[in-house]
Amino acid sequence: MSRQPFRLERGGRIDRSRPLTIRFDGETFTGYAGDTVASTLLANGVHLMGRSFKYHRPRGLLSVGTDEPNALLSADRGAGRVDPNNRASVLEAVDGLVTGSQNRWPSLAFDVGAVNDVLSPVFVAGFYYKTFMWPRSFWDKVYEPIIRAAAGLGVAPAGPDPDRYAHRHAHCDLLVVGAGPAGLAAALAAARSGKRVMLADEQAEPGGALLHDVTSTIDGVPAQDWVAQTIAALDAHENVVVLPRTTAFGYYNHNHVALVERITDHLPAGDTHGAPRERLWQVRAGEVVLATGSHERPLVFADNDRPGIMLAESLRILVNRYAVAPGREIVLATTGSSAYTVAADLKAAGLAVTIVDARLAVDCVADTAFAAERGITVLPGHTVVGSKGRLRVSGLIVAPLRADGSVGPRRTLACDCVGMSGGWTPAVHLFSQSRGKLAYDAGQDAFLPASHAQAERSAGACAGTYDLAACLAAGFAAGAQAASLDETRAFEASPARTGFQPMRVMPTDVDPGRVRAFVDFQNDVTAKDLKLAVREGFHSIEHVKRYTTTGMATDQGKTSNMNALGYVAGLLDKELPQVGTTTFRPPYTPVSFGALVGPSKGALFDPVRKTPIDSWAEANGAAFEPVSLWRRAWYFPEDGEDMHAAVARECAAVREGLGIFDASTLGKIEVVGPDAAEFMNRMYVNGWSKLAPGKCRYGLMLKEDGFILDDGVVARLAEDRFHVTTTTGGAARVLALMEDYLQTEWPDLDVFLTSVTEQWAVIALQGPKAREVLAPFVSDIDLSNEAMPHMSVREGYVCGVPTRLMRVSFTGELGYEVNVPADHALSVWETLYDAGRAHGITPYGTETMHVLRAEKGFIIVGQETDGTVTPDDVGLGGMVSKVKRDFVGMRSLARPDLVASGRKQLVGLETLDPNERLDEGAQIVVDPSAPVPVPMLGHVTSSYWSPACGRTIALALVADGRARMGETVHVTTPGGFARATIRNPVFVDAEGVRVHARDS
Amino acid sequence: MLEIRNQATRTAPFPLATETVKGTAIAPLPPRARLSLRLRPAEAARIGSVAGLPLDRPIGTFAAHDERRALRLGPDEWLVSGPADETDELGARIAGDLAGIVHALVDVSHRNCGLAVSGAQAEAALNAGCPLDLSLAAFPVGAATRTLLGKAEILLVRVDAACFEVECWRSFAEYVRTFLVEAARGT
Amino acid sequence: MLLITCPHCGPRPELEFRYGGEAHVARPADPSALDDREWSEFLFVRNNPKGVFAERWNHAHGCQRWFNALRDTHTDAFVTTYPAGTARPDMAAEDVR
């Protein structure tokens, strides 16, 4: 158990009354409530937290913020709750939390992969592109597996995620992103308007940079007291919602902003009370105020990545917010003023500080005077040329810069911690995602929001405003304007030390091609790599980015982009704005898959639509298959039967006795109105005017391009009322297409469409005994062959409930489709089934339905058709009306390619071997020994064992198929080719007499 | 005789038990008579009302009279509902009111089914999958519209500040109910 | 996710809508009078401008009505929406806020 040797005795926002322990790589460390994992480890003197991505160099924390590129840890909360790639600086310390370093083997201190560092001369920019190109065969078997094993960031969890993730759509008048001084002031200003305000901040508590400011005052009170007062004021407004631990990660169209709220990770296991782990918010905001702050830039010098070398402001956060001494002997290397504030705070905390300032003495007079007052030594006009140490920095090598630009003699400043400050970069990520345009501001060396694309305002550091009073005023003004309040307010606040001289790469006395000065820490991109890329001809920053991978890591280059851009601009001898900036894309920080998925997993992955009869099928042992969103009974195996045996038995029952089938999923549309028949005439290829009420007709529908879209039986219930059926999968598509034509092309037609797919369940009774079993339960309908012939419809009652009874058949047998109101369907089904048992009634599923219709040569849209098939192609050309002036798709049937010879036509196939079943989709050729590429004649669309034929049968689309009757063709099989004979596609009852069966 | 002996019974698409999670109650509603009414807006304005229900209410609201309701779902679309045993009577009454006027009246009593979602967190639970602004100001009592809940289309009706009715097609009922229970857990 | 103002229902999220391509491409009154080239242009050829575009939307999960919109394809800003069957309003991108 550690004793936190680097914990300062006083200060910080930690709760010393609530100690906790965490584990890191098997060791236990103590900390306090309010700590992060990083601050806990640093309080215990642990700086080595990870290995770099490419060279496996030892790395410590760079930043105490979301921009941290190095210290990526896995967190194990037990029971499948393993989560890689947590930034140690963001991961809140929770008692009992188990963490581990990544990207190292066998241990963090001794990592075999570090050999990459020794070999680094070969791991230059574009290394992968150049090295693994040849021989080609090595890529799959050798290179890729090795690269995949060595690369990658963290390890994906193996088990399912047991946690709950919630989604929430929300609306507000004003969304404020960031609860630093500008964001708080914005929310404060807007709160009084009474409008709905949401304030989201990624940290555990609001306050932003003020949480580590122990010297500034705002309106006469200490900054942190002002934060507390402001939060209390906001809490008093019912119209304000404050969301801590909530990151706005994506800014989309029309002020649609995605946020992820972390709800339970900071709670000890057992304290979560079933709450979701994270919540994805999709917020539609009337106005947005972005107050997202800024990121500090590192300095680029040789070996700037040793553990213990951090961003300067991060040292201030550690000392002031977490009461952690990042070291005892600290050197601050800087090119700007803010590091002097850091130095003063470190000094006040009792730590030894020296400042190395790369600006010439004349350029930092005020800052050096400020340091001198506090007894802090400053080396102005000095560059940093390297660092010493192995797993922890032990010295910083500095050298004076001479007037001529050359570098003077080196000296080493002994230290155990370095803070570096290369200036500040406004966090314009969300602004850029909003499609706002950035403009380069030379005075600030920053890209700043310029023109806005959405109802959005940027305020504070993200807009280049760094002075505290100015941030507060800008935030307040933005919040007031966004809430339509004509108010401004001045704040009195301590002045901030701002301003810096951008220095992309620190001047050095050695060949810059020989040192490793990191620009992008997470992707291990050095200044040398950028230089090489430019030398090799990559002159666009987007190309340099992809070639070197700079800025492409999960941190999206938050710390590195401006150094990289500036350096490349210098190499190209261009001004920075001419080089431009790369594009910012969501997410701002990584988002868990769990949050994105939310509730849409398991039973809620997709709706599983079930018919009213589904429970009966389940209870009777059905196997199911998905058909669009429906689950349908596929077949009903009896004891010991496989699918083949079950389907053969079901088929025989329908042909010889009686089958019962749940056809409820068929799409149904009620077409009502005086112009109903005219509308049908325009939508279908065949005519409807002469179809008498009480009659049914098979309808075929095309798209405007002339290809078959859907089919189904249509019943005319009355002059002005049709009951139209569609395929199961086509129900929504057909109704949508009909509505489109009706509303936009023929709004004058007096007709209305209503989906009744789920109003009417459909019980199909098919087989010679259908009438006999059904008749006793039907009232008000004469079922006799004369009164109700094939293709007729009657309305009456079955089992005392209303029915639309259709005498139709998709099997070729005598058959009825009994439409009943859905809630009654189960009861009617059970009654008919029980009554049919004496006659051997057999429930059958979709597989048997497919076989029976294939035996009759009936097509299934989507199986025999694929969006390129015309009515004539499937032998239904005779259905196409010759008298109608127009219908959807009619003109296209005369397109040259649709009337050309050689089109594939529907035929039947019989294999020479009656037991060989062809694969659906198999290609058909005339001569398999023809030179490659062998001309393809067509393909198999349906293929089954046919119990009625006692052999296999197949349907196929074959070029000029109807002219090839009797020809032998060759069909691909997994082992070679099968020979088959082309025949007509109707295998059973070619005369079609069975459907007209008279009363028995 | 046979009709009586074999009178079909009615089976609801989901279990009838109310589920209460974190204070949000998700309660299946009994069946109702539901008729989809389509009528050109000009005719509706001329006629004014059917079965005692006004047709001139704004799109996205409902009108109620006794046990009957008319949801105005679009410029020419209403969903008229009433007690389950009044389907024929309600249909006949509307057809009578609209005699001689072009319209479509289609029975969808068995197509749709309903759930009541109530409690202080009902709004939040619905917003787990419904992208609309459900604040009282934007979606007041009396609002009624077709919209989405997760991957299902629903009708959403606000009957009280803290009580909504959700209607969906019957095959989506299991999904909608499960979604709402999960959503309530996530509030 | 776009926010689309349905002429009947007001502003609604894009999730509720279905896109329908270019507006004001009327189906010919007598398709048979068109030669193959004219018909194929009606079937397949559409404009794809950068800037304001008249397009069709259907409020599929709302009132289910089709309507037209003027949208700037560059910024995704909607200039206006208007009922199907009415003429394209004479408005430019500058007319939107």
Ligand SMILES: [Zn+2]
């Ligand atoms: Zn609408």
